[in-house]
Amino acid sequence: MTEYLLRDVSPLGEGRTDVVLADGVIAEIGAGLTRDGATVIDGSGLVLLPGLVDLHTHLREPGREDAETIATGTRAAALGGFTAVHAMANTTPTQDTAGVVEQVWRLGRQAGWVDVYPVGAVTVGLEGERLAELGAMAESAARVRVFSDDGRCVHDPVVMRRALEYVKAFDGVIAQHAQEPRLTAGSQMHEGVVSAELGLAGWPAVAEEAIIARDVLLAEHVGSRLHVCHLSTAGSVEIIRWAKSRGIDVTAEVTPHHLMLTDELVRGYDPTFKVNPPLRTQSDVEAVRAGLADGTIDIVATDHAPHPREDKDCEWAAAAFGMTGLETALSVVQETMVDTGRMTWTDVARVLSANPARIGRVEGHGRPIAVGEPANLTLVDPSIRRVINPAEQATKSVNSPFRGRELSGCVVATFLRGRATVLDGGSCDEDVVVAR
């Protein structure tokens, strides 16, 4: 196996050192290292991060291979600096049995770009009525720990309570897509000034906040662990802050797009900007940035949601919800949080690697950069400015909301257990990866 000598890199953006990767682990750290036969990578000016972990990815396989496959989606993930992704359960068939989650897990292993951790559905067919066999999924080869009906809300309070209680047996977590269904029937965008003018049915902030408020109280009552997916409003941040101050075991995520984009973008009726939860207002963007910086929000997760062209090349109401994000997430976090001085690279490692790994109970990821740790690493050049062109991305779909935007930072290399999945900003030879 190729060994790597990363010369003159800056771990977590602090200081400069050499790092040797051998036998799947970080073998040496120190100045002026040499290593016979190792491939040397000049890392001057580059930041070394633990490999990123996405708690919220839609890989679409099985069922919607026209939008993404596990192979294309995980290759995109590696190019975005990820070494592990959680594959959401809303596939066809739904990931609600041990058989389906094991299939996804196995396809992830075959692809080899990142470690794929399937998310199990909370309820059968995401219907919100009957618990899926959570125990069987937890005990399967896929070792599922994160359960979510994402795309739909577990809206029935009794079902939600049972799910929260049940997963305690195997240290699982319920990741809730917080959306009160009655308040959001037919909704198309954030309800506010822009929706009033555009005549698009509104998705009110209260529909998210009401569910989060209910769920943190449920989690407190039954003493369970709750994770809130893609939190998007200022009110939601306040509720999470309150819940944490009470000691409730809740974690929360925000997406890159909710850190940067607002509902003003909907004015052109371009369905690229149609997403659920919807893009909110500038004050919400400000609130989620503040919440991420002060730790109220634990992680950034992509909610990478690829869609084929025909599902976006149409009138707004007919278009699908969702946007891609794996290959732009780190840049958006850098631009909104690091370049603005609100977070350090240590914070970035926390919200994009250590915290999501901890929430997902993933072993070997999100670890410190230290000798003996698994060599799951990402090398970033923060000085690069690049214009996003979805056609050049590895994801099979082109519905990136950052099309044509210039963003900061670029992933130069990604290592999965010491093996390069990305070098020089491009995927490593697929044959080499598969041969592993």
Place this chain on the structure above:
Amino acid sequence: MRHLLSAGDLTRDEAVLILDTAAQMAATQSREMKKLPTLRGRTVVNLFFEDSTRTRISFETAAKRLSADVINFSAKGSSVSKGESLKDTALTLQAMGADAVVIRHQASGAPHTLAAAGWTSGAVINAGDGTHQHPTQALLDAFTVRRHLVGTDATGRGLDGLHVAIVGDVLHSRVARSNVQLLTTLGARVTLVAPPTLVPVGVSAWPCEVSYHLDEVVRDGKPDALMMLRVQRERMSSAGGGFFPSPLEYTRGYGLDATRLAALPEHAIVMHPGPMNRGLEISADAADSPRAVIVEQVANGVAVRMAVLYLLLAGEQTNEKVGQ
């Protein structure tokens, strides 16, 4: 002006030019020979994804009076639900050489998508999209108001100083959205009157006042024109959203009956975009009173749509005059 997508896109000068042109068009319509040769050889497609007899016939009449060839494409049987997308429909029409596409669609923003996506090179005219916009309706309303309340020689003038009250289901109304923008652009003051459930969250950003009390607006606001919006009965059912408790309660609070009609200033006119629900938002007394200009609105619709087609299609010189 390459397309007409939203009343909000029109500057005051553009709007006044359309109204002035419509006045000229209206004058030709009292002649025995109503047809003008202006758009001979041009093709106008009426692309209707939603039922609308009145608006379609109005556009068809307008185009034919200008000698354009008219193709009516009722997409109801071949719409998205049946598998053909808006894109493919648009590409088909483009291949047939449409110079203008008049589109009515149930999805807000569909005309924007059609105009922006490059699927058609023709001018796109929004004939009503979802709950968003219906700009030619606002233009014909403004034309009607100007005719009655500004005077016969209104050429070049806006609606400065006039007060228009728009009453009813503002939340779901493209007519209300278009009129708020156009009437205020032309200098009028607009008051929306509706039960709070039928006013959109976010209305505070609109350039108008909002009242929940029709009687107060009629008594104190002394509107020069009262525009009654159509209210759909199904909105009261819980499946339809439960926006008001019953039709009777709605009528008591917001219907235009003989008493409210009598309380209006003497010169005030009563308008309705049609089709009316007699007995719900408007009583027969009001609908058939001499103050009602509802039938005239229909006639003015043809003149205004002739003006819009003319200005969009009849040559570069005119287009430059209109701007954009």
